[in-house]
Amino acid sequence: MYKYSDFDAAFVAERNRQFRAQVGRRVSGALTEDEFKPLRLMNGLYLQLHAYMLRVAVPYGTLNGTQMRQFAHIADTWDKGYGHFTTRQNIQFNWPTLSDVPDILDALADVQMHSIQTSGNTIRNVTADHFAGATADEIADPRPVAELIRQWSTDHPEFQFMPRKFKIAITGSENDRAVIKAHDIGLRIVEQDEELGFEVIVGGGLGRTPMIGKTLVSFLPREYLLPYLEAVVSVWNEIGRRDNKYKARIKITVHEYGIDAIRNLVAERFAETKQEFSGVDTSYLAQFEDAFSEPVYSNRPVDVYDLAYSNDPVFRSWADTNLTAHRAEGYAIATISLKAHGQTPGDATAEQMRVMASLAERFGHDELRVSHAQNIILPHVHVADLPQIHAELSQVGLATANIGLISDIIACPGMDYCALATARSIPIAQEIATRFDELKLEHDIGHLQIKISGCINACGHHHVAHIGILGLDRAGVESYQITLGGDATESATIGERAGPGFSAAKIVPAIERLVLAYLDLRQTDDETFLETYRRLGLTPFKAALYPEVKAHAA
C-alpha cells in the first residue's frame, strides 16, 4: 500500500490545523454559516437531517487493518458505535458533533487518512475495482494509477471550484466491477502491441440525467495519462455550464457538444498540457507500483479447506457465494457481506470493524477493500485459513452468504439521514432482504442486483440495477418507482422505467411479484434475471407488477 511521505503528512496536518481554527471561529460566532459552510464541505462535513455527517475517503477502496481499527475507534469515541460504507468506497459517520470533528480528523491523520475533497465541486475520491491486485482477469493493478490521480487531483489549484463535482473510476480488467461507464471519466487499462495504456471513457453518470460514458480515446499511452486527464478536466472546467447545476456535469457537456467536438477540444488542450508535464508523473508512478507490489504468497496444503467444504454446509454455502477466484494458486478473494438480512446495507459496528481488521492482519496480508456494493473484501487469503475466518465472522454477524444475491442490496442512506432525500431507502432494503429470507428463495433466484436510491441523485445506483428502486415524494407521500434491466458492468445499460410508482407498503409485494414472475419465465435454472429480462423485455414483468391493469384490459 501507499504510505504517506513527509510532504503528505505535513499537508494533512496543516489542513487539519486550519479546520480546527475555522470550527473555533464558527463556534465563537466570528464566522457566519454562509462563510463556514464551504470550509466544512471542503473537509467532507455535511449537515444532514438529524446531525452532522463526516465523509472520509478510503482511497480507491483500499485500507489496512490499522486504518479499519481507527474507524472503530472513531465510531466508539465520537459517534454511535458504527460507520456506514458507501457506494463511493468511502465511510460516513452519521453522528459527530461539530466540536469533535477536528479531533476526528487528527485521529484519521494518525493513520494516513482524511476527508479532503469528499465534497464540493472538486475531483472526488478516485474509485477502483475492489478486486484490484488480486483478480485473475486483470491486465494490471489499477491502484498505482489511482494513487497517481489522487495526488494530482488533491488540492489541484485549477480544479477546486469547478462547475460541479467530478468522479473518476478505474479498472484493470475487462470485467468492469467499478462501474466505469457511469463516471465523469472511466479508465480501463488496456494492452496494445505489448504496451500498457488506457481506454478513456467520458461523460457517464447517473442522477437525474443518466448517461453511459462514451469512449474518448481507445488507447492512450500510459505516460500521457495525467496531461490527458488535465486536458479533459480543464476543457470541461471552461465550457461546462455554471448557470444550472443540473446541467453542469460533464455528461451534459458531452451530450450538448457531441463526443467528436469534445475530443477535438481535448486534443487542442492536450497539445499544451503535454508540454507542461516534465515526466515527473511517470517517475512517481514507478514508485507507486513498488508500493503496490504483490504480497509474498505461501504454498500450503489446502486440505483444511477441502475438509470444511465437504463437512460443513454453512461454510460451503458461504464459500460458494462469497469467494472469488484469486490469481495466486491456493488463494481466494473473500467478500464479507455487510448485508445481513434485515440490517442496514453498508453499516458495520465498531466490533465488526475490529474483527475485520484483525482478520486482515492475521490472514490477509493486512489488506481490506471497500466495494461500491457496500461490502468489505479480504483480497488475499489462503483457502486453508478460510474456515477460521468464516468462524470468526460468524461470531459477529458477518458471515451472511449472499454476495450477488437478492439481499445484497445497494441502498443510499435515504431520508433516514440524508437532507437531499425525497424518500427512505434503508427500510425498503431491510424489508426486501427479510422477505426473501423468509421465502427461502434467495439461492434459487441466483444473481440479482437490487439497488435503491432515496432521490433522483441516484447515490444508490438504481439506474444500473437489474431491479432499480427510486424513492420519490409524490404529493407528500413516499412513492417508489421501479426500473428494470439496468446493468453496472462492462455491458452497462440504463434500466427502463416499469410504470407508476408504489407506496411504501406496496413496494415489497411488488418486488415479490416481479421475482416470482421471473422464476416462472426463466428457461433454465441458471438463466439470470437480467438474461430473462433481455430475452423477453418489459412486457411480462410489467404484467406481474400491475395485475389490475391486465384485469381491466381483459
Added chain:
Amino acid sequence: MSRRYLPKVITANALIEGDVVYMTAKGMWSRCLRDAEILSDEADAQIRLIDASAQSKDVVGVYLSDVEPGPNGAEPVHFREDFRRTGPSNYPHGKQEGQAHV
C-alpha cells in the same frame, strides 16, 4: 380570495450537535416539536423567522415548516418533518434515544 395560511413552526438544526430544534413562544430553542410555538399569521411568522435566523451562533438552516395544531401541540404535515422530529427508522438513535430515557 387568498388561501388560508397554513400554520407554521420555526425549525433549524443546533450548531454543535446538528440536532433538530424548534422555536418556542419564549424565543428559546427546544428539541421537541410539542414545545414549538405555532404561528398562524403570515406576517408574524416572517418577522419571527428573521429574528430566529439572526441567532446563527446557536443554530443552522432556519426555516418555517407547515404544521397542524393537535392536542399535544404542533403535528408535522409532511413525512420529512415527521422523520426530523423522530430520528432515523433503522436505529433508535437521535431524538428516540432521548425519549427512551424520559
